[in-house]
Amino acid sequence: MTNRILIALPLAAILAIPALAQTTSSTTTSSTTTTSTSAPAASTDNATGKAPLAPPSREGFWGRVNPFARKNYVKRQTEPIRDRVNELDELTSANSKAIKDTDSRAQAGIKMASDKADTADAHAVDAGNKATQAQQSAQQVTARVQTVESVVSNIDQYKASNQTEILFRTGQTVLSKNAKDAIDQMATAVKGQRGYIFEVQGFSSGKGQIAISNSQKMAESVVRYLVLTHEIPVYRIYLVGMGNAPTTADDSATAKHVHGGRVEISLLKNDLEQLASTGTPDQPQQPK
Helix, strand or coil: HHHHHHHHHHHHHHHHHHHHHHHHHHHHHHHHHHHHCCCCCCCCCCCCCCCCCCCCCHHHHHHHHHHHHHHHHHHHHHHHHHHHHHHHHHHHHHHHHHHHHHHHHHHHHHHHHHHHHHHHHHHHHHHHHHHHHHHHHHHHHHHHHHHHHHHHHHHCCCCEEEEEEEEEECCCCCCCCCHHHHHHHHHHHHCCCEEEEEEEEEEEEEHHHHHHHHHHHHHHHHHHHCCCCCCCCHEEEEEEEECCCCECCCCCCCEEECEEEEEEEEEECCCCCCCHHHHCCCCCCCCC
């Protein structure tokens, strides 16, 4: 009986040690949990926004020597680390995506600004070209105005350009071939021009009204030929019958009376033809 008791006591002690170790571990874990719960909240000013990892809890003697308890201990210690690593990976991925999005928006903004700068440069060049054209047009208009002012100031000042003389026999009013050739030469020179007039003066021998009438008829024959043959407007022709009025010889200042019949044709011009020859200044092109 005594032997059985001696054998049973060591066996009971061996069986009680695991239970005591588990109780100690549970007590230690509860104490650690209570301490963590009652401890003030740690700072969350970090990458994950969570509290820092807690220091390892004490497992007691049995937890350090029991391989199964040690495995659970390692698992409990590594799980928070793994969670934090996963969270850091997610944050890194999110930051990389945000950086790429920001870079894409920056590149788009730079391209838009570059396009707008190119458009502004093109508009500036176009404006410069238009300003140059406007300046050239203004210079042309200024020159035109000066020409017009000069012409207007001299519009009633005619200068002799050409002159010819048609001779008639006494009592004759019909134009000879030589007379027509001389008139043709003068009329052809003003074809398509303006700013000219013809001055036709008839002279006749005789006296009084008869001489005036004869000189008028000779001058009218010249005017009729200019109008019908060369289509010279009537308003460009000034006719006067001078009769037997004295004329001044070309090489003498002595006045002489006419013998027979004679018609003087003078071509007079002003600066109106010069105004027409300058043309119209080029108009500036309209923007498209």
